[in-house]
Amino acid sequence: MDGVVSYQRFPKIKIREVKDDYLKFELRETDASMANALRRVMISEVPTIAIDLVEIEVNSSVLNDEFIAHRLGLIPLTSDRAMSMRFSRDCDACDGDGQCEYCSVEFQLSVRCDQDQTLDVTSQDLISLDPSVVPVDVAARSSSTGFDATENRGIIIVKLRRGQELRLRAIARKGIGKDHAKWSPAATVTFMYEPDIHINEDMMESLSLEDKRNWIESSPTKVFDIDPSTHQVVVVDPEAYTYDDEVIKKAEAMGKPGLVEIYAKETDFIFTVESTGAIKSSQLVLNAIQVLKQKLDAVRLTEDTEEADEQFGELGAHMRGG
Amino acid sequence: MVIMKAMGIESDQEVVQMIGRDPRYGALLLPSIQECVEENVYTQQQALEYLETKVKRFSFSYGSVEKEGRALSIIRDVFLANVLVHDLHFRPKCIYVAVILRRMMEAVLNKDAIDDKDYVGNKRLELSGQMISLLFEDLFKTMNSEVKKSTDNLLEKSSRSSKLDISQHLARDIITHGLERAISTGNWDVKRFKMHRKGMTQVVLRLSFIATVGHMTRILPQFEKSRKVSGPRALQPSQWGMLCPCDTPEGEACGLVKNLSLMTHVTTDDEEGPLISLCHSLGVEDLELLSGEELHAPNSFLVMFNGLILGKHRKPQHFATALRKLRRAGIIGEFVSVFVNEKQKCIYIASDGGRVCRPLVIADKGISRVKEHHMKELKVGIRTFNDFLRDGLIEYLDVNEQNNALIALYEGEAVPETTHIEIEPFTILGVCAGLIPFPHHNQSPRNTYQCAMGKQAMGNIAYNQLCRMDSLLYLLVYPQRPLLTTRTIELVGYDKLGAGQNATVAVMSYSGYDIEDAIVMNKSSLDRGFGRCIVTKKLTAINQKYANNTMDRIIRPQRVGRDAERMQILDDDGLAAPGEIIRPYDIYINKQSPINKEISVHSPAGLPDSAYKSAIQTYKGPRGETAVVDRVALTSDKDNNLCIKFLIRHTRRPELGDKFSSRHGQKGVCGTIIQQEDFPFSERGICPDLIMNPHGFPSRMTIGKMIELLGGKAGVSCGRFHYGSAFGEPSGHADRVEVISETLVKHGFSYSGKDFIYSGITGSPLQAYIFMGPIYYQKLKHMVLDKMHARASGPRVMLTRQPTEGRSRDGGLRLGEMERDCLIAYGASMLIYERLMVSSDPFEVQVCRACGLLGYYNYKLKAGICSTCKNGDNISTMKLPYACKLLFQELQSMNIVPRLKLAEA
Secondary structure, three states, X not given: OOOOOOOOOOOEEEEEEEOOOEXXXXXXXXXXHHHHHHHHHHHHOOOEEEEXXXXXXXXXXXXXXXXXXXXXXXXXXXXXXXXXXXOHHHOOOOOOOOOOOOOEEEEEEEEEOOOOOOXXXXXXXXXXXXXXXXXXXXXXXXXXXXXXXXXXXXOEEEEEOOOOEEEEEEEEXXXXXXXXXXXXXXXXXXXXXXXXEEEOHHHHHOOOHHHHHHHHHOOOOOOEEEOOOOOOEEEOOHHHOOOOOHHHXXXXXXXXXXXXXXXXXXXXXXXXXXXXXXXXXXXXXXXXXXXXXHHHHHHHHXXXXXXXHHHHOHHHHHHOOX | OHHHHHOOOXXXXXXXXXXXXXXXXXXXXXXXXXXXXXXXOOOHHHHHHHXXXXXXXXXXXXXXXXXXXXXXXXXXXHOOOOOOXXXXXXXXXXXXXXXXXXXXXXXXXXXXXXXXXXXXXXXXXXXXXXXXXXXXXXXXXXXXXXXXXXXXXXXXXXXXXXXXXXXXXXXXXXXXXXXXXXXXXXXEEEHHHOEEEOOOOOOOOOOOHHHHHHHHOEEOOOOOOOOOOOOOOOOOHHHOOOEOOOOOXXXXXXXXXXXXXXXXXXXXOOOOHHHHHHHHHOOOEEHHHOOOHHHHXXXXXXXXXXXXXXXXXXXXXXXXXXXXXXXXXXXXXXXOEXXXXXXXXXXXXXXXXXXXXXXXXXXXXXXEOOOHHHHXXXXXXXXXXXXXXXXXXXXXXXXXXXXXXXXXXXHHHOOOOOXXXXXXXXXXXXXXXXXXXXXXXXXXXXXXXXXXXXXXXXXXXXXXXXXOOOOEEEEEOOOOOOOEXXXXXXXXXXXXXXXXXXXXXXXXXXXXXXOOOOEEEEHHHHHOOOOOEEEEEEEEEEEOEOOOOOEOEEOOOOOOOOOOOOOOOEOOOOEEOOOOEEOOOOXXXXXXXXXXOOOOOOOHHHOOHHHEEEOOEEOOOOOOOOEEEEEEEEEEOXXXXXXXXXXXXXEEOOOXXXXXXXXXXXXXXXXXXXXHHHOOEXXXXXXXXXXXXXXXXXXXXXXXXXXXXXXXXXXXXXXXXEEEOOOOOOOOOEOOHHHHHHHHHHOOOOOOOEEOEEOOOOOOEOOOOEEEEEEEEEEEOOOHHHHOOOOOOOOEOOOOOOEOOOXXXXXXXXXXXXXXXXXHHHOOHHHHHHHHHHOXXXXXXXXXXXOOOEOEEEOOXXXXXXXXXXXXXXXXXXXXXXXXXXXXXXXXXXXXXXXXXXXXX
16 A cells, blocks of 8 residues: 555644634635535534433423423533433443433423413423533523523423423433434534635726626625725625625626636635534534544444454455455 | 286287297297197186196195196296295286296397306305204294194093193104204205205314314305216306305315305395385386386386396486495495396396305495595504495495496506405405415416315314314424415414424435425424424223113222233223323223123112123224323213213324425425435525425426515515415515515525525535525325334134225235236236235135035044035045135025036146
């Protein structure tokens, strides 16, 4: 295998904007497979904790048990512990029934409405037995950053009227988004190719100011603008370009094909990551990279062994260079 | 002519005068006059005698009829029974006949004068009141005669001990029972009126809110559906605004079963007497005062009232406007219609029930009476629809009177001759069609399909849906209000009781599991609750009382022992507890019934345990699925037995093969469910909930769906519900595509609604721009779980020993005749043998080679014996389908001997 040109590249990440639940970064010098792998892992394979088992003791609310259990499951819980936790299916401490501290967190909820107004049962009523795993809005309130505490009333589970009661015990477990979307830490993970915009300045100068304006207006997003002093068309925000080809079509319609050339840079990506709050968006990316590494390690470790043949069949042989 | 003579008009000339002196009529009448001469009929007496010979004689006789002759009584009571005859005064009837004859001859001479029998103005809807009143009349008369009979019996007795008490003979629930029976079975058998109709009552559909409302606007035809006629099925121009042009079922009832439009009103009977006297005081001349000649005088119009000739009027237009003014002033009923037919020179006044009519805005010389300040008052709430009606701004027109009106579609289109203005064009559609956004952009059959499908959509049923005990109920867990609404949706309340969800749809091909209208669904969307539904079923158990005073009993469940596991969900009272998870074969009621149900027992309560046998009821659901006992209700049935009802709830998430549909008649099943990370995504991070194949569009031509997508997308981005009412663009009840596109561009989307999309699998951009946006999707009640069925071996029918039929009996799948033909043609004989015998009903028989009949196997002798030959010498063993053996035996039982001739194979 010596003498083969190495295709190894060293992708670079440049972070543009970081908030607890929002992250925008550039991923450079790699290709779509890498970017997409990262995106896919973030959506479906970064573990979090979510309520998985609900034992309902009393439920006289209008919603039925499964309905409430489903709603509870979808409440994002702070999952910073998730990476170090065990999956309940391969937990040694318990028989996989998911009731030990290594693989599960217990919640209690007990609400009864004794007043005439309707009572909202929210995520704040969920009492966690582990202070590190709480509903995200509760965590946000205690840290009082980002959220406006008065606005934040918690995630409504059910509304109760006088005399109605809800009492239950819930067990949250570690899981991944592949199994159920409630374990997905990502609200939105998306990337775009960085556009490479070349304006043919000479041709552009041949246009009147009116034409330039019309041409700029043709883009649904604000990519171009006119420099107020020089009356030159400038690219204001290349990333606002949505690859809609509108400006190119407009240029052709104006009889100026080639006025602008836009390519997608196939090696540069701009990622937008929004987290549900289960883990910080920055942590989400780091965890995703770690998970991706583990997966690659798993492939590499089996690379030269006989097991690889069993596990991957022909693919294993192929990987060994056969 | 004979009949005219029988009614007292003996002069031929007078008859011709009454019909009209046009020579063409005369020519047509000539044969009839000739017939009179030939039969020697000149006087009334002769005519009656002649008719008497034609009347069938009945063996039994009515005293009075015999005296004056049956012919006269028939002419008086049966012939044109709607024209009343006082004291053998036949003149009104003669005039009526003359008018009929004139119309008939006019129709013979001039094809255009033929009435259209499908014309909605000539139709009447029969309402429940009329049906009940007929039934009541019959029952009341029956009761009267019964009472009369029994009192007569009593009075005939010579020695009566007590005073006659009529109340003793009354009642006995004849009327109550009769009404109850008719309403519960739907069979209207009224012998007195020779009426035998089935299916007159229906249980109202509670499948979905729209199904209920749609069901209540339904109009069923009277004649049978099997006839292959196109006339009554065709869309009638006169049903504009009265009956929905879209909402009709497919198949045999197509075009016959109709639905009311949004604003249609069906009239009820109005009192005739005051109206008749009013007509007379408005200048209607009674026909008694006119000669036959004047009947068709060209300068005056005949006045018809509810199908009767009232008289003549010289100034028809004045008369009509006067009546209409009175109606608008509220002096006569608002549903009385006045219709001037210029062609027939008639004025029709109708106040009868069953006419369809609709409200219209009145316009004076093309200027609407409804002004801006009226609308403001309506908005504030000072004014209601009834106030508009009372103030003479709006009036109801029926189909006939519409012909006298010039109706402008919009206020702006009114010309000076315009008399009325439509309230809103979308009201020509009914409730079901009103849910469709932009229906006027769709191919028309698509709207019809949606009308049928909207009724199968799951969603909310009613506000009390969780308190109901329906035998089958489908609910959606998270129903939504459509992003693209119509005015009809707001009017009927579909926005509050929706039946669907707004799904982000990408119109593209994906994975190949989307061919033939299948849709690809996003697993994460399903995880988050898209398309999740609750199905509840009712199970009933009756604690029966028996004739010998014994009754069923419900006992405490066994907590240990054989059945303990199946009784886990039972409470101590022996009934399943609400909230318990129920599995197939679980017992939900631990009931026992007495073994002895006939012979009376002296202490019914103190029966020993041994006198009861178990009558447990078990839950039979799909295997492997668990449901939950939702509620248990204890009631009593009509025989006062304790009746226990269990509501079993099952929450389902969409799975492969579940049926979904948009609001444009585009149904499809879920073809595959795919992880979110494999789904395409846009730069904004938008990921569709489902993917629809673009091949659904070209042949279906549902442009409305595309506009719905655009409008929905604009609605989501700008935060305003967009509208798509039918024909709503000019009046602002529907958003225009141009405006929608502008909104889209303003929010950074392409004007065309197409997005630049990346593949979720590779991360590379897709070659084409993808049309993507929200469309309201309905989940239909057809779900795989209720339909899937497979079996290897299983239950068999007792008689034939063949596998049972149907999913409910865990039946086999039939290899039918045509499939068999294929196998024969192919020559797959072993396969036929295997399918038709080995896997079905193989049976080993002993055949006697000598007599060819079937014998039996004697297990003691270990040999087959022929019962006919009384020996076992020539017995062969062979396999036969059990059904074949059965046939032989049945043939033998009717003295046909089938004999088998065996040969070496």
